[in-house]
Amino acid sequence: MNGNDISWRPYQKCHSDEQSDEESGVGASASLRIAPLPQTLRSAQGDMLSLDFLGKAYLEHNAVSDSERDKLNMQPKMIKDVFGRMLKDLRISVTDRCNFRCPYCMPAEIYGERYQFLPRQEILTFEEIARLVRIFVRLGTEKIRLTGGEPLVRSGVEQLIGMLSTIEGIEDLTLTTNGYLLQQKAQALKDAGLQRITVSLDSLDDEVFGQMNGRGYGVKKVLDAIEEARRVWLHPIKLNTVVQKGVNDQTVLDLLRHFKGTDVIVRFIEFMDVGNINGWKLDQVVPSAELVRYINAEMPLEPVDKNYRGEVADRYRYLDGSGEIGFISSVTEAFCSDCTRARLSTDGKLFTCLFAGDGRDLRGPMRAGASDEELEALITDVWTQRMDRYSEIRASLTEPPKRKVEMYQIGG
Ligand SMILES: C[S@@+](CC[C@H](N)C(=O)[O-])C[C@H]1O[C@@H](n2cnc3c(N)ncnc32)[C@H](O)[C@@H]1O
Ligand code: SF4
16 A cells, blocks of 8 residues: 555446446437337236336337436436546535534634634525435436535434435435434434434544544543434444544554444544645554554454445454454545545535535526526536546645635535
């Protein structure tokens, strides 16, 4: 593993991604005509069958054009960027506010009492978010993650989850939280249709945790919340732990011991240079390879294959069979070439990279009356021109980008 070792490899199709141009709707010939419906597709009584059924039957029996396929609304378009990466995941920052002040994300000196967060009218409404999500799903998005800021400080976030959970085509609906408000919300989130949850927890040591959440809060509330999330079966529960050298690296073994043998999957994240204000320095990053060696010496591990292509964490399991842990190495082992994630900021901008400077405004056109088709064209335009791969070229940049969006604005 070497952060300076930049080896961009173009996106290669793997078996699970296999999809013909025709299936993807790309290049489907508009000149092909739909054949008349075969008699066998009428019911025994001669009645016409349901539109849904007929749609499937048409697709099975005919090559259809993009617009005809759209009308039938049967298949997502599976758009791809310049490197062939599909748009499979959408992370939505539902608020730019947070009840923590983690120094690596929203340092208290900057985000003090006088800091002006977005006024209400600039924040996407739940209806606007749900509308955009439906359009993303038509373009191939299957996974939705609500994040922030702290998503649980947005009032009624479970209503949004309820709205999203009815959208057909979403296979994974999840949320990332610091856990502080989770205990009282877990049941409502589950009832609304949230499938699983990721909780961030950097240390079990109250003092270290208090320093890393910037508020001096203790660990107990988050641990109780995790128990409640297990009870209501927001499963599997993943735990995000940012590791900062000299801050919490001495506490990682304790954290692992606590969750070893449970179904909670701890994932260590390398401290990243997101945004402009967290004072990031490369020497504060603990490379995942070093962390794996360190943990392995105490609790023997073996690597496990990824669950799917593009999974951000490298997976390991304990040799004694007591569970799984993960490592997210966006600094030392960039995974841009498999990145299928888009991000929607609290104020409705579409970002295609965590390290981007600016995004494309969707809220403006939406509020000015753009149709779904026009919004879909906008998103398609952004995605098909996408060629970012910041983490892979970070080390070769002579100077860092002048301005990057902050993580809490677009969601981690
Ligand atoms: C921005 S937070 C938003 C959701 C929620 N407030 C939380 O903390 O889980 C999403 C994830 O990003 C991680 N994160 C924030 N800043 C980071 C940084 N500089 N490097 C690595 N991870 C970071 C957090 O630890 C968290 O797991
Ligand atoms: S990482 Fe999450 S909890 Fe911490 S300040 Fe950022 S948004 Fe808040």
